[in-house]
Amino acid sequence: MNPCCPNDIKSQLQSLKQTELDHFPQTDVNRLICRRTAFYDDLLIRLWRQFGLAQTALSLVAVGGYGRKEMFPLSDLDFLILSERKNTPELEQKIASFIQFLWDCGFDVGASVRTLAECAEEGRADLTIATNLLESRLLTGDEKTFKKLTALLNRPDFWNRETFFNAKVQEKNERYARYHNTSYNLEPDIKYSPGGLRDLHFIYWIALRHNNTLTLEEILQSGFIYPEEYDMLQQSQQFLFKVRFALHLILKRYDNRLLFDRQIKVAELLGFQGEGNHGVEQMMKMFFQALRTISGLSDILTRHYREHFLQNKSEGEIQQIFLDRHFLLQNNEILLMRQDIFERQPEVMLDLFYHLTAYPHAEIHSDTLRKLHIALRQQQTPLCESAAAREKFLRLFSQPKAIARALVPMHQYGVLTAYIPQWKAIVGLMQFDLFHAYTVDEHTIRVLLHLESFLDEKTRAIHPICSAIFSQNSDRTLLYITALFHDIAKGRGGDHAALGAQDIASFAGLHGFDGREIETMAWLVKKHLLMSVTAQRRDIHDPEVVMAFAEEVQNKVRLDWLICLTVADICATNSNLWNDWKRALFATLYQYTRQQFEQGMDQPLDSEEQAEENKRRALAILQNQGFLEDVAPLWARCPDDYFLRSTPKELAWHAALLTDFRGEILVKISNRFSQGGTAVFLYCRDQPQLFHKVVSTIGAKKLSIHSAQISTGLDGYVLDTFVVTELNGALLKGDRRRELEKAVTETLLSGKTPKLSTLGNHKLQPFNVETDVRFLNTEKETHTEMELVALDKAGLLAEVSQIFSELNLNLLNAKITTTGEKAEDFFMLTNLQNQALTQNERDELEVRLKNRLNLPAR
The missing domain is CATH 1.20.120.330 (Nucleotidyltransferases  domain 2)
Structure with missing residues (x-):
């Protein structure tokens, strides 16, 4: 036999891999795994002989995945070199050469060299070692020693x-x-x-x-x-x-x-x-x-193993409660009394989960679960077609912890799939993006759990509006079923919200809901994204926006259900999405819409009245702080929108800063005045590319910008506010605030725009987001509203602001929303004449944005 060398073996491995690639689609994977395992077996046996180990009393033993014969192209080569007694130095050298040779061949080797006594000692002390040994398989060498290892592993005192x-x-x-x-x-x-x-x-x-x-x-x-x-x-x-x-x-x-x-x-x-x-x-x-x-x-x-092989309860310890004629609660485990009842009366499956809600510490016995599993595989007709099943299904929602104790295990064990015909299509359905962290079915279950969590006193501080709404409604069935259906049509093509609305209307009608309830449920599914889009990508301080939203919602009942569904939907999409900033946005839209309903729908809310109210409250704050200066001269220079879009706290903060200010540039950053974010307040004389310089500086500090409010006073000075957070949504700490204050000030004094990092985000590489530009409410004459959808690459906002500067456009307001790999941003713009953009100007802006932003991410 010719001796092997590392290069020969590397060549053989490469040839094997190429063969696997060439024949992979049409070859059974078990054959591929067996062939690769056999390749390793044959190679190790040959090398064992080549290194003079075949004439020893050693055993070469495959362990772990190799012992199970589960070898994949990059699997570790795990083996044990076993001896009955300690090896001589000469033998140790041969073993070391054998193992080093395998490393030289490019294998990831997991080798251990042990005596029988060491196997016993180390195996008893370490679960991983014990498990590897239990999966051992003799490759070559001394069979007697290996049999002794097997006998050792089978002893009662070895685990x-x-x-x-x-x-x-x-x-x-x-x-x-x-x-x-x-x-x-x-x-x-x-x-x-x-x-x-x-x-x-x-x-x-x-x-x-x-x-x-x-x-x-x-x-x-x-x-x-x-x-x-x-x-x-x-x-x-x-x-x-x-x-x-x-x-x-x-x-x-x-x-x-x-x-x-x-x-x-x-x-x-x-x-x-x-x-x-x-x-x-x-x-x-x-x-x-x-x-x-x-x-x-x-x-x-x-x-099953714990119940049948490990638990040994005497007759006197057994506690039994007969739950109904089909189920027995025995030592907190629910048992079937008639083994074929699920096949004979499938609706009885739902009683099982009702008992789980009634007995919060109960679990389902493995025998019952196994019968359920088998019955579900045989179930052909959707359970919801049975009137008896429908009654039992609706009864679940009135139970305490209905979601956690009934709906979650129903999904886990496949009962929801058997009950709702459309559910099967979303089980395991993934959305290929960075926004949705879960499959559609998992996300839906999490929405339901978040809704139920609004009843928990612990969530009141996080979700005050939703907690108040949910706790005051005794019947939450309507919203729970709406949540079940809100994404049920995903993956079919078309508008999933519209298709889902059709599905829930049929489902609700079948389950006996009246016409008004069905209309509400269908509307909630169809419009379940309405509040999210309005709050995060529209100007919610514009009375016309609030009026349009209120007209869509129609009444307070829908508004209450919609905010609960929206907040639960956001929280269940990705654990990093909900923060104080979003809470403030949704609370503001909710309160404005309630005010609109209370006032009546004849006319929009009076923005001037709201601005005056903000002024009055700001003055009260200043007076409480002992501030005695006259703010009238300062406020006389400010535009009306400034008072509408700033909170009373912000107005008071700005007034305290500016009343005595005599400098040219003021940059102040605080966590106290903007709900959910860190406020960056800028006061200075307007200058070319101001917005571009500021967002570039913020971007260079690796911060997220959530909104920008641009106000220019009658004296040519700007009062701009940016709301920023760290990339993980956290507020800026003291050192970061001071660092950013200094950086923005230096940028504005020097006029030099900082360069952004050109390092791309590797996570964005698999994604392709085509830039989309939409102009909204084009009939407005005072300003232009634009929505931009683009790949959220590094420096995106800086690039956008550069284009605004090139076209001599003024930015009035901006909302920045990132959904995974996608940026969905909202801008309010005017041209040089401080009017809405003309058609030609809109066309030019759209062309510039698409040409610039459709370039590959850096």
Whole structure:
């Protein structure tokens, strides 16, 4: 036999990988894994002989994933070199050369060299080592020594079944916590996310420790899982295997995370096709459904093992309560009394979750869950077509903790899919963007949980308006069902809100809601984005905007339900979205709209009256502070809009700063005067490209700008306010505020605009957002309103402001909204004549923006 050298082996590995790539789409993934595992087995056995280790009393043992024969292109090569007694220095040198050679070949080697005694000692002390040893497989070498290891591992004092099980459950719980107890993270990990391959390994390990079964087939033969469960696990495992194998083929270094750019390549390799991101979303839908299946069955089998093999309760300790003629509560676990009732009377499934709400400490026994699982696979007709089921379904919403105790487990175990025909289409449905952190079904469940959280006293400080509204309404069924349907039509194409409105109207009619309720529910689904768009991307201080919004909403009942749904929707989309700034925006729009309803819909709110009220309240604040100066001369120089768009606190702050100010430039930054953000107040004589200079300076400090209010006094001085936060939404601390004050002042004094970082955000690379420019309310003569949608690349606002300067446009107001990879910004502009832009000016602005912003992100 010719000796191997590292370059030969690298060449063989490259050839193997190329063959796998060439034949991947049409080859069963199990064959690929077996072929690669056999390649490693054959190579290690040859090298074992080449390095003179075949003539020793050593055993070469594959452990971990290699022991399970689950080898992927970038898997670690984990093995144990086992001896009965301590090795001689000469033998140690041979072993070291063997392992170093593998490193030189480019393998990620996980090698351990132990005696039998060391295996026993270290295995008992470390769960990971014990698990690896339990999965050991002899490759070559001394068979007697390996048999002694097997005997050692099977001894009762080497991790007894209960200790091993509890340790593995703890390990699993800690892993779930790292992923926030959800499978539906934006960029999931194939191996470690809840429902990933580690959950399958968990089942393997428990079965292995219990009765030495390792593969799914052996576990099935042992009776530990049902044939139906075996089919589900096998199908899900095969898909995860294929995704992981494809991922490893496109990567150079070991990783199991499905990052966005990788999702595109893996989907192509797996043959998923479609317009836009359809292929990726279809692949990820199947991926998340596989995670959900594995996670659910892992939970059921965990309960089953604990109940049937570890709990030993005497007859005297059993406590039973008969819940109804179908269910029994035994030691806080709900048991079926008639095993075939779910098949015979499917509506009884809903009683199970009613009992969960009635008994807050109860859990579902694994036998009951397994019967439910099997019955659901056989269910052909949607449960909602049964009148008895509809009655039971509606009854759930009147129960305490209806969402957490009933709807969440109904979704987890597939009952919502069986009940609502449209639900299946959104299970595992991902949206390929940086805005939505969860799949559509997971997001919807989180919306429901956020709605229910408004009843918790702890949330009152965070969501005062929603908490007050929700706690004062005794029947919340209407809004809960609306939340269930608000995104149910996503993924179908077309306007998901309009399609969802049709779906909920049919569903509500079937469930006996009256015409007024159905109209309200359909309107809420159709308009569930209305308040979000208005508050974040419109001028809510404009009475006409408030009037238009109020006309759409029509009455206070709808307004109350809409703000609750909107806030829950935002909070459930991404945990980083809700902050004090957004709370202030929505509270302002809500209060203005209530005032409009109370005043009547004959005419808009009086903005002059609101401005005068703000002045009066500002004066009261100043007087309470002992401020005695006359602010009339200062305010006489300020435009009317300044008093409308500034809060009384801000007006008082500005007056205290400016009444005695005699300098040229004043920059003050505070956290006390702008709800939800850090206020940057600027007072100076107007100068060319002022807005561009300021936003460039703020951007250079890596801060987020949320709004800009531009006011120019009659004396040519500007009173501009920017609301900023750190990139994570936090307010600026003292040192950051002083640093920014100094930077803005220096920029305005020097006239030099700071250069922004040219480093691009790698997360934006997989995304393509086409720049879109929309002009709103073009009949206005005083100003032009423009909405801009573009890729949120570094320095975007600085580029936009540069274009405004080039076209000699004045900025009056701006709202900056970032939704993942997309910026959705609102601007109010005038031309050199301080009038609305002409058609030609709008056309030129649109062309400039599209040409400049459609260039690739730096």
